[in-house]
Amino acid sequence: MCTSFMGELMTATHNFTTGTGNTFKAALYFASATVNAATTAYSTTGEVTNTSGTGYTAGGVTVTNGTSPTATNSSATAGVAYWTPTASFQWTALTVNTAFDAVLIYNSSASNKAVSVHTFGSQTITAGTFTLTMPSNTTSSALLRLSTT
Amino acid sequence: MDTSLLEHRPGSLDNDVEYTTWDEYYLDGELVHRSAHVTLKQMPSLVSGTVETF
Numbered sequence: 001m002c003t004s005f006m007g008e009l010m011t012a013t014h015n016f017t018t019g020t021g022n023t024f025k026a027a028l029y030f031a032s033a034t035v036n037a038a039t040t041a042y043s044t045t046g047e048v049t050n051t052s053g054t055g056y057t058a059g060g061v062t063v064t065n066g067t068s069p070t071a072t073n074s075s076a077t078a079g080v081a082y083w084t085p086t087a088s089f090q091w092t093a094l095t096v097n098t099a100f101d102a103v104l105i106y107n108s109s110a111s112n113k114a115v116s117v118h119t120f121g122s123q124t125i126t127a128g129t130f131t132l133t134m135p136s137n138t139t140s141s142a143l144l145r146l147s148t149t
Numbered sequence: 150m151d152t153s154l155l156e157h158r159p160g161s162l163d164n165d166v167e168y169t170t171w172d173e174y175y176l177d178g179e180l181v182h183r184s185a186h187v188t189l190k191q192m193p194s195l196v197s198g199t200v201e202t203f
Binding site: 118119120121123124125126127128129130131132133134135140141143 | 162166167169171172173180181182183184185186187188189190191
C-alpha cells in the first residue's frame with residue numbers, strides 16, 4: 001500500500017464506492033522500475049511497453065469495482081476494512097520480452113494518485129495473454145486491508 | 150501452422166504471495182508463445198496498513 005494513499009484516506013481523496021465512486025486503473029511495470037510504497041502517482045517511467053504489437057496500452061486497464069469496501073469488527077477494540085477488485089486484470093495479444101513484476105493501482109479520477117503496488121514473480125509474454133487474478137476478498141487476504149489490532 | 154510441431158512446456162510457481170502458471174510453446178527450439186496467469190494470494194506487505202494500537 002502506498003504511504004501517500006494512507007494519508008489521502010484522511011482527506012477523502014479516494015472513493016471506492018461501487019458505481020458512484022472513483023475510477024481506478026492498473027498498470028504494469030518492468031522489473032527494473034522503481035515502484036514501491038514511496039510511489040505517489042502513476043507515471044509512464046518504467047511502465048511496460050510492447051516489444052511488438054499493441055497488446056499493452058499506456059495507463060493499463062480499468063479496475064472492475066463490483067463490491068464497495070467492507071468494514072467489520074473482530075472485537076471491541078479491533079477491526080478491519082478491506083476491498084478487492086472484482087475481476088482479474090487481463091492483457092491479450094501481448095508481447096513483452098522484458099521482464100515485468102509489478103502492478104500499480106491508481107486513482108484516475110484523482111490526478112492518478114497511487115493506491116498500492118503489488119509485486120509477483122517476473123514474467124515475459126510472447127504472443128499470449130497475461131492475467132492477474134485477485135486474492136479472495138476477506139479480512140485476511142483482501143488486496144487492500146486497513147486494520148486495528 | 151501444424152500445431153503438432155509445437156513443443157509445450159508448462160510451468161508453475163506456488164509461494165506465500167502468488168500461485169502462477171504459464172504455458173510456453175516452442176517451434177524448432179524458438180519460443181513462439183508464452184502466456185502466464187498470476188493469482189495473488191494476499192497483499193505483499195510493502196506497508197502493512199496495520200495500526201498497532203487502538
